[in-house]
Amino acid sequence: MARREDRAFYVHPLSVVRADRGWTQQNLVDVVARRLGNAGNGRQKAWRWEHRGVTPDRPSQLALAAELGVPPERVRQEPWPCWLPDGDPVRTDFGWTQPGSISALEDAVEHGMRDRRGFMKLTGAALVGLAEEWLRIEPSELAAAVRGGQVTHAFVDRLEDGVPRLRFLEAERGGLRARQLISAELGMVVEVLDSSSYTTEIGKRLFALAGELSRMAGWACFDAGLHAAAQRYWTAALHVAHAAGDRTMGANVLKSMSLQCYDAANHREALALARSAYEGAGQTTPRARAMFALREARAHAALGDPAACERLLGEAEHAISKSGPADEDPPWLGYFDGAEFWAQVGTCYLDLSRARHRSEHSAKAEAHLERTLQSLPRTKIRDRATYVTRRATAQAQLGELDHACHLLTEAIPLIQQAPSRRNTQHLLTARASLPLNKRDRRVRELDEQLTELELAS
Structure with missing residues (x-):
């Protein structure tokens, strides 16, 4: 049974506004009615705004904005519900460096577990721009950090040994139940990265481990419907994959972000992210290339483009026919078997x-x-x-x-x-x-x- 706080789930920016002010849906309708000087309506109006994608008329929006202290110019400039004050933004302004990656991880660990927003915060140009920036930047060589105890390969071995167990737990028990353990494991790795000393080789392994744990935490949040938290973890994972010099890992993160856009019916953004993943994966295995081709094919299919979809399906089938033993693939690709390909x-x-x-x-x-x-x-x-x-x-x-x-x-x-x-x-x-x-x-x-x-x- 999930704990009570795990059930505080905000399906819409308006849900966050109400929670911050202790409003019921009826309170919200009454506030708007008072500002407009009319008798108002039942709570069903607010329910439709939150759950059915209904957009309030402009007078209602301006009345709510006045109650919330939002300037009317912002309401006119930004579409509903983007102007609502719905919590901290998902940051993307971290540097593509080792310190920047650690900052991204710390931000995700600090805010990800508390983020209950079941809607995406990164959209449009900001989201696509993050993928394009990752696609352009070449990893710089990791410098060894001298900040504390020396990390050994044996220690990293023990940390890596726990990842398959966490993957199995998330797949078996669901993201809502597993995400706390994954985030706790990620927090420990971030602490090691930030406070220990290690060689360049060990540093790459630690960053790769942090990147995969951050991707897994994002996936667990995505599965649990906590979309803003998922974006926090995936933004961090993308920076960390870059710091680790692992293009295929970064492409896998973008593939997950593309699927989130696909589920939200943001199909053009899904295509842009999937294309960046496929083009930016670098030297990888045939099985991984097949997976990335299929993600782009799905975006084209959702957009109703059969020619582009069929072309990518052909590329995926050709790539999978060239795949070798599974142990040549990245460990996170183990789920991508024949059944998943046909699915x-x-x-x-x-x-x-x-x-x-x-x-x-x-x-x-x-x-x-x-x-x-x-x-x-x-x-x-x-x-x-x-x-x-x-x-x-x-x-x-x-x-x-x-x-x-x-x-x-x-x-x-x-x-x-x-x-x-x-x-x-x-x-x-x-x-x-x-x-x-x-x-x-x-x-x-x-x-x-x-x-x-x-x-x-």
């Missing part, structure tokens, strides 16, 4: 079907996702929930609504075993896309179980 291909066709409304794309998505689930190890519970849900969407696109409902029902106990706010949201989205109303016998029981799942998450 990503199937997702591309699923997105093309959404964008282009062509049944052949739905049929290809169904075939690839069925193949995925047949070969996916039973131990990968969270992944199975993800791909069962995607297959349900493919079945719905093919008009097989009974099978789609059955698959969505099948996903519920999997999410209960491996809790994931991300999977829960995907499941709710898939249900909402079914052309069935609540009175239909095929979805009555499903909807009851989904309501319980949503409340539990």
